[in-house]
Amino acid sequence: MDGTLVDTEPYWIAAETEMVEEFGGTWTHDDAMRLVGSGLWESAEVFQRYGVDLDADTIVARLTERVREQLSEHGVPWRPGAKELLEALREASVPTALVTMSVRSMAQDIVDAIPFHAFDLLVTGDEVAEAKPHPEPYLTAAQQLGVPIGECVAIEDSPAGLTSAATAGAVAIGVPNILALDDVPHHLLWSTLDGRTADDIAAAYAGARA
Known part of the structure; x- marks a missing residue:
């Protein structure tokens, strides 16, 4: 988040x-x-x-x-393209989870500011035993979604988050914000989410699993 x-x-x-x-x-x-x-x-x-x-x-x-x-x-300072990509994924009926180390009350504030039903579930920092970079948060999200972790795509901006997603077994896409991600486990890096679509996510998954 x-x-x-x-x-x-x-x-x-x-x-x-x-x-x-x-x-x-x-x-x-x-x-x-x-x-x-x-x-x-x-x-x-x-x-x-x-x-x-x-x-x-x-x-x-x-x-x-x-x-x-x-x-x-x-106000809520949205990252470029993030809300638009999330909306496109929802329109494509892709199950989504918000996996954040913020507490649920704050995560709910953000979710409530989104003008559409954005997430099927939230996994927050006050609800897991191990925080990122441990894989537990992403494994928990996949389990609750009812989707094998190997069929999940995670988008992260931090070394801790990207490590959590990659070690859990998800296809991990890094989108750097204030920290470089080149030396962190990942499948691919995007400079921005601006202009990205559900087809880009599908292509990223297919490429990583080819």
């Missing part, structure tokens, strides 16, 4: 910076980049090491609420 469907990474970075500085620490751009795509509870341990004197659940709740506030204030 974050960075693939919507460009919320700047919102997360702002929330992280505010919180660390509140406790007298310093949070750099490089610090933020190392957490892109990571699970929120794993990230909370990092913030604690940077001096944030709160328990992990409170850190996750505060960060999530701050990002939701920014979404409410500034």
